[in-house]
Amino acid sequence: MPITPEQQAEIDALRASPRQTLRAVSEGMEEHLYKAYPVLDHGFVRVIDYMGDDAAICQAARVSYGKGTKSVQNDEGLIRYLMRHWHSTPFEMCELKLHVKLPVFVARQWIRHRTANVNEYSARYSILDREFYIPQPEQLAAQSVINNQGRGEALTGAEAERVLEILKGDAARSYDHYEEMISDEGKQGLARELARMNLPANIYTQWYWKVDLHNLLHFLRLRADSHAQYEIRVYADEICKLVADWVPFAFKAFEDYRMGGAALSAGALDCVRRMLKGEEVTKENCGMSAREWRELEEVLEG
Amino acid sequence: MPITPEQQAEIDALRASPRQTLRAVSEGMEEHLYKAYPVLDHGFVRVIDYMGDDAAICQAARVSYGKGTKSVQNDEGLIRYLMRHWHSTPFEMCELKLHVKLPVFVARQWIRHRTANVNEYSARYSILDREFYIPQPEQLAAQSVINNQGRGEALTGAEAERVLEILKGDAARSYDHYEEMISDEGKQGLARELARMNLPANIYTQWYWKVDLHNLLHFLRLRADSHAQYEIRVYADEICKLVADWVPFAFKAFEDYRMGGAALSAGALDCVRRMLKGEEVTKENCGMSAREWRELEEVLEG
Amino acid sequence: MPITPEQQAEIDALRASPRQTLRAVSEGMEEHLYKAYPVLDHGFVRVIDYMGDDAAICQAARVSYGKGTKSVQNDEGLIRYLMRHWHSTPFEMCELKLHVKLPVFVARQWIRHRTANVNEYSARYSILDREFYIPQPEQLAAQSVINNQGRGEALTGAEAERVLEILKGDAARSYDHYEEMISDEGKQGLARELARMNLPANIYTQWYWKVDLHNLLHFLRLRADSHAQYEIRVYADEICKLVADWVPFAFKAFEDYRMGGAALSAGALDCVRRMLKGEEVTKENCGMSAREWRELEEVLEG
Amino acid sequence: MPITPEQQAEIDALRASPRQTLRAVSEGMEEHLYKAYPVLDHGFVRVIDYMGDDAAICQAARVSYGKGTKSVQNDEGLIRYLMRHWHSTPFEMCELKLHVKLPVFVARQWIRHRTANVNEYSARYSILDREFYIPQPEQLAAQSVINNQGRGEALTGAEAERVLEILKGDAARSYDHYEEMISDEGKQGLARELARMNLPANIYTQWYWKVDLHNLLHFLRLRADSHAQYEIRVYADEICKLVADWVPFAFKAFEDYRMGGAALSAGALDCVRRMLKGEEVTKENCGMSAREWRELEEVLEG
Structure with missing residues (x-):
């Protein structure tokens, strides 16, 4: 259970007190504010705050005095133009602040995206909770035999049971040992900043994470991708739903220009042009490596 | 006049339409939203949006589920502690978006602060307005004779008149020539991206500038400082007033720990300790350069 | 003439004094060090320093104890893999430091790339030189009639002459007035930080600019592109030659995966798939806007 | 033992092959290149590459054509001036690349400094080594009773023994279980990206870390400070020695302006001024909180 009744009461209290503002408001995002959306067995994603909406992107692109909106139709066209031509600065004018609870090994991947602001729960100052990520059986995957950093089939039978055990x-x-070490009942009690070193990477941590929309979309492109590790992808998928309602x-x-599209290399583009002229292009005559040819085939088959 | 009646009408329209939100609201900042505060002869600063308030700083520092506020008194104490001990990440959890109109030579200083998001009015795409910064007579200063990058006394008499002329x-x-070059009446008309090169650095430009509170305070420490060039300092001073009402x-x-305080070097600290023990410390026996000694004297005299 | 004899002598002196180092050395880049490569009428690009080479990219990707190179062939394959799959961090392990002389309006575009370190010549502290960018006749282009932020045909005849005049x-x-205002002969002399405001945007400035290879390639992708303004593109083109010799x-x-390739949207990809199946796809049935269809046609024609 | 004989041989090979370069060379740093300086029980710090030296800081500050050095004495004066007045950009013109081996819980603190480039050993792709940080007895400290995120006295007797056990x-x-889970002898073998979650935070990881001098000094100011956790401070201390020889x-x-100095708040500065005028300032009449008064006393006592 990711949220205690006390925590839920705090969330409910926040949602019960609307206030007036003159700022841009996204109705779609207001629906999500503060709610904890579960991810994995004990994790969650919560929207704490946001700045801007679709119109704010246009307003900044136009450096306008008012709303910047001429018409809803114009706004969509402008946003598509900006995305298509990699004009990233107007998207930086929207900002999102999330509260995320996640296993430490996921946090370690996540933090590589440096263009964000982070406040993590301090295990020097506070005591961590007894909550660990234990994969669902269908996620207990074997090492991939094709891809050195991927997963293959799910483990079965006794092997799966043994891993869970x-x-x-x-x-x-x-965790028992962690508690024992820091306890000061009848003894000194080890410093928290030391005791934490005994805890494994599937323990949950949490943080506030704030990022602008441009950098958020870059994060989602890499982490909602099928090559990302499952345990971070489920967080990215959940955030995608929130962004879809926000802007x-x-x-x-x-989705059209980044997630659903494809980047063709000069060699791949040359192959496509030859194909469209009726030439039979094969692995042998494509002029690319076997791996690049396979990747192009996948793109063209969809 | 920095704002036209049409622009003022757009601003009034935005201020006339409060909406409901569940987000953190800063009453102090709502008062300022969208209003154009004049700076220099044609410039202004306007708040377009903000994220967070004092309580949001504490909420992030505590990675809390609810407001993060225990009491107003606790919040102030925590914020002072964070500032004093250079814990910068909770301040990064607040964000400010401004619309600024400013001379190009000021914009060129401002943009050196890279940890911000910027959308500037495009002189490739649009035609710039005929608005130039012309200093007030009391700001027409001579080159400083002490400081190679500062100002001395104001120019007087015929020299001042000649400079203004x-x-x-x-x-x-x-500007006349700029208009003539881009005009396509009876001729081709030079591309805007080329014609703009004829315009001097006191022409006004404008941009949307978005920054987190930590980096904003760093900007203000350097630019609201007495060593900053007057023409950027007046913008920083105006922003200080807005921040004071926001958080x-x-x-x-x-103000207490950065603006009003002082950073003492190891040598300066040693001098202060000797003075407090009753020793007479002088330029000669202070162990520092003449310049550092003068700077310490200024700090201690206040 | 971008370089005076005195400056050339300083450059020659630097090139005359090789020293020993244990660091990675790029023979290709050593050839370029310190030399001033002319750009536009008075500008240049000079390599001041560099860190790393192709092998250093692999060394970092492998977090290795030694050179990180298994074989030259392996290195190339790994680098292509990293580029294709957007693994950007190993490219960040190389760094380049340039000295660039460029018109102010080009500098203003350039500085938007914030992930770099910059030290610009100070016009508060020093006096700027009398050097202005005046376009070659073939670059005196009219405003584009298709693209709001582009150029069309070159101006001709009397119009071109008038613009140059x-x-x-x-x-x-x-510049005469700038000199007159700062002169302190028989008068006070206006502060440099004020006098500079009278100078137009085609005056030359100069800076030291330091950037990692990943961010440099991103800069080159945008600025060596055919949509970039000519006056910044010639700098990007010159830097491309240096990078080609360095790594x-x-x-x-x-070149293969970024410059020579193409990013297809989901809609464009769908069109290509339909074409390859033999369907006749047209502007009308493509499911995209007229503009996107035209852009796809250009990509497929090459 | 942080380095195997094979790794040492790779390091020796790198140090045995000096090459010629025209770049700035720091003799002090050449001595350190590639060598592994031990930190904690299995960690180390190694310099892989560097860019620039003291003269390069001045060269950039002066945007010069040649070395930028007028005299060694002038250089030192300029560097002190730049440091004293927070002119940070010239220091950004030097760059350092390190290879660091460190416990995961230290890596998690370190990575909060986002203005650096990082390539970490991948536990998705590779198998981690069986190396864990086990504190020395004198570092097995109890939780501080004054400071919520600090350490007190060392544990003694049976309690210390039990913690080590x-x-x-x-x-x-x-680690035995990690090996068992990934083993594919007679079974499928769990994916590495999953098996790693069982490993505690005192396991060693390693990375390439590249940073400019300005941001490195900021890191050192926070992490070589007495309030930093011991296990990261020893890395910072080791890096300080390298930087002292480099620039x-x-x-x-x-050291003079940051590490050995002190930042006084407006209130503290007021107290010092009153003291110097002969007034007896006490905890009661100082106008600051008890904690701030204690901190000022510590600064003034040295």
């Missing part, structure tokens, strides 16, 4: 047992024991035009353009 | 005349002529606790802590 | 005359006059594998991959 | 035992067991003038100025 290990993960659960080690998590429980390490629908921008998100639609992102 | 030059600045006004060259601005008018260069009063954070701004007060900033 | 204006640009030269206004530059000369504004040949990385530059080749950049 | 836990840390060693849990590390060994979790001696800059490091000396850093």
